[in-house]
Amino acid sequence: MAIKVGDQLPDARLAEYKDVASEGCSIGPNKVMVQEAAKGKKIVIFAVPGAFTPTCSEQHAPGYIKMADQFKAKGVDEIWCISVNDPFVMGAWARAQNADGKVRFLADGSGVFTKALGMEFDLTKGGLGVRSQRYSMLVEDGVVKKMNLEDSGHLEVSNAEKMLEQI
Known part of the structure; x- marks a missing residue:
């Protein structure tokens, strides 16, 4: 059964590749526990079938990256892009999309989060x-x-424009 409005996100682990170390976050893949990361925040999540695929790379992700400031102005704390790819691929895709500081590219390498949804x-x-x-x-x-x-x-x-209208 698919997740629906009113449901709680599943307790799953995603991974995020970081190019630069910061306090509490080392270079390389870092685990992101979904419920912990979402606690007390307003988050927009969008999921794509695959990193570097045509529609995902040319339309879906760029829309959210371009409109990140508009989402923040409406009280959104974070934007997450999730795909069933490994964290190294998601990190490379985030770099290619110039997403740093705008959208978090989170890997669901084995599809555990996706299946739980x-x-x-x-x-x-x-x-x-x-x-x-x-x-x-x-x-x-x-x-x-x-x-x-x-x-x-x-x-x-599921594009950025539609989501922005709904907030």
């Missing part, structure tokens, strides 16, 4: 394995307040 998408026949469906959600203190799931295979309801 009920958002897995099996592309094994095409050689891509199990991926995430494309969606966006607004989360406040770990609870889903808005949910936009793409059902067309396109980018129509």
Whole structure:
């Protein structure tokens, strides 16, 4: 069953690659415990089927990066981009997208978070394995307040513009 408005985010571990060490955060992959990271925050999460894929790289992620300041102006503390990729790939993709300080690119390497949400998408026949469906959600203190799931295979309801309208 897929996560819906009113549900709590699952307690899962994601990973974030950091290029520069900071207090409490070393260089390289760092674990991000979802419930802990979401506690007391207003977060926009968007998920993509894969890093460096055409729609994800040319439209989905760039929209959130470009509009990051507008989200912050509406009280959003963080924007997360989640994909079933490893943290090294997500770190490279974040660098390629110039996302630093705007969007956190979080890896769900084994798809545990994605499966707990009920958002897995099996592309094994095409050689891509199990991926995430494309969606966006607004989360406040770990609870889903808005949910936009793409059902067309396109980018129509989970883009940055649509989410910004909903906040």
